[in-house]
Amino acid sequence: MEGVRSLYRQQVKHHQVIEALKEGFADTWNTEDVQDAFIELVIRDEVVQKYPVRGTYKYAVLKQMVKDVESAGSATSDLLIEELCDTQTAISTGTNINNELVNMGRDLDYSFKSFTIQESVYSLKVWPEFSQVGLALWPAGYAVAEWVMEHSNELTESSVIVELGSGVGLTAVVAAHVTKAAKIVMTDYLQTVNENASQNLREFSFEPPRTVVEELDWEKVRDNHPATIDLIKTLDTTCLLAADVVYDRSVIPALVDTISLFLKCSPRLEHVVFAVTHRNEETFNILLSEIARCGLTLTQQPYPSNTNAFYYERDLIKIYGVKLIPGSA
Numbered sequence: 001m002e003g004v005r006s007l008y009r010q011q012v013k014h015h016q017v018i019e020a021l022k023e024g025f026a027d028t029w030n031t032e033d034v035q036d037a038f039i040e041l042v043i044r045d046e047v048v049q050k051y052p053v054r055g056t057y058k059y060a061v062l063k064q065m066v067k068d069v070e071s072a073g074s075a076t077s078d079l080l081i082e083e084l085c086d087t088q089t090a091i092s093t094g095t096n097i098n099n100e101l102v103n104m105g106r107d108l109d110y111s112f113k114s115f116t117i118q119e120s121v122y123s124l125k126v127w128p129e130f131s132q133v134g135l136a137l138w139p140a141g142y143a144v145a146e147w148v149m150e151h152s153n154e155l156t157e158s159s160v161i162v163e164l165g166s167g168v169g170l171t172a173v174v175a176a177h178v179t180k181a182a183k184i185v186m187t188d189y190l191q192t193v194n195e196n197a198s199q200n201l202r203e204f205s206f207e208p209p210r211t212v213v214e215e216l217d218w219e220k221v222r223d224n225h226p227a228t229i230d231l232i233k234t235l236d237t238t239c240l241l242a243a244d245v246v247y248d249r250s251v252i253p254a255l256v257d258t259i260s261l262f263l264k265c266s267p268r269l270e271h272v273v274f275a276v277t278h279r280n281e282e283t284f285n286i287l288l289s290e291i292a293r294c295g296l297t298l299t300q301q302p303y304p305s306n307t308n309a310f311y312y313e314r315d316l317i318k319i320y321g322v323k324l325i326p327g328s329a
Contacts, residue, residue: 001041008042009114009121011053012311014060017042018068030069032077038065039079051112051123055091062087113137115170117149117177117309124168124200133247134167134193139312140244140275141167143319145174146304147273148241154271155179155239162235163187164216164242164258164274169197171241176206183209185235187216218254221261229261237266242274246287256290263296263324272322273301279316295328 004020021038022029043058052058062084069076114123127135144163148155148171155161159181163171166186175184186201188194198213220228240262245255263269278284291298301319 001037004038005042005045006116007311008053008061009045009047009123010311011057011111011113014057014064016311017061018064021065022068030072030074032075035065035069035077035080039077039083043083047114047121047123051114053113054109054111054128055087057111059084059087059091110135115309117174120177122173122177122204124170124173125196126168132190132192134165134188134190135196137168137170138244138277139314140277140317141170142310142312143275143304143314143317144241144243144273145171146306146310147275147301147319148175149178149306149309150304151271152178155181157182159183159238160236160268161185161239161241162237162262164218164240164255165245166197166213167193167243169200169213171243172197172201172211173204173206176201176211181210181239184211185237186211186213188213189215189217189219191215216258218251218258221258222254232258232261233265235266236268237262238268239271240266240269240273241271244277245274246276246283247279249283249286252283252286253290253293256287256294256296259322260294260296260324263322273319274322275317275319277316278318291322295325297323297325299323 001024004017004024007017007020021034025034028034043062062080065080066076066084069080110125110127112123113126114121124137126137155175157180159179160183161175161179161181162185164187166172166188169186172184172186175181186194186197188197194213194215201207201211201213214231216231217228221232240259246252259272263272276284276287288298299321301321303314303319
């Protein structure tokens with residue numbers, strides 16, 4: 001059940017959770033014993049009890065399980081039906097079975113996605129994607145986290161890792177766990193996003209001075225805002241990361257200006273890496289044009305081979321490295 005539980009903790013698509021159960025228990029998945037084990041070990045997993053998935057997600061998983069069991073001509077276990085009914089009640093009333101108010105099941109409420117990193121479990125508070133992009137987890141974010149895991153030996157006691165558009169803080173949590181970096185700096189421009197990221201870090205005792213959250217607005221770089229420029233100059237960045245930041249065409253020039261400033265003001269900067277989800281060719285062409293304008297080069301990097309920690313669609317994601325063309329400074 002371990003693999004199935006990992007999928008459920010990460011809120012992978014509900015039908016994929018059930019398909020994983022079928023693969024793991026090919027001949028017995030629809031028996032009442034396995035159904036009960038699924039409830040006890042996956043749905044009632046102690047991590048999920050403390051850091052709950054969305055109620056609507058939980059209901060979708062249970063509903064899919066019931067549908068597939070019945071389609072196979074098998075009897076549904078009492079425990080499965082009981083859990084399905086209790087979940088439906090919790091969603092409709094906004095309470096759990098203990099009549100306590102809960103922030104789950106409502107489309108605009110938060111939930112948690114939990115990940116196992118080198119045998120340690122971390123849970124991050126997230127919101128639905130349509131609520132606020134910086135409060136959700138996006139596939140390219142997993143790719144950058146995997147890059148950090150694969151290159152952890154290069155991120156030593158003298159390293160300063162900075163992430164642009166950090167969102168909920170996945171990269172920072174991974175970097176804090178798997179690397180010996182002296183400092184890990186998460187940046188975003190929205191206070192609500194930064195507050196959520198700070199809370200996610202504090203939950204697992206990742207705190208200043210090693211892990212910090214800073215406000216960084218790329219548009220202020222374009223405007224030569226003194227405090228923003230000074231922040232970039234004083235960070236002494238050695239590794240600059242970003243994930244899924246190329247989606248809004250209007251902010252791409254400011255993003256590239258920010259990357260350019262980091263390259264020009266950070267003498268120890270060795271890695272500039274970001275993951276892009278290729279949704280629209282025209283948007284990516286704007287990125288290429290801005291890269292050229294700033295005297296930078298963009299080179300596709302090998303995809304991380306460490307794919308055990310996260311489950312996500314990789315087909316549209318590419319990882320790039322950015323460098324300053326000599327003489328462009």
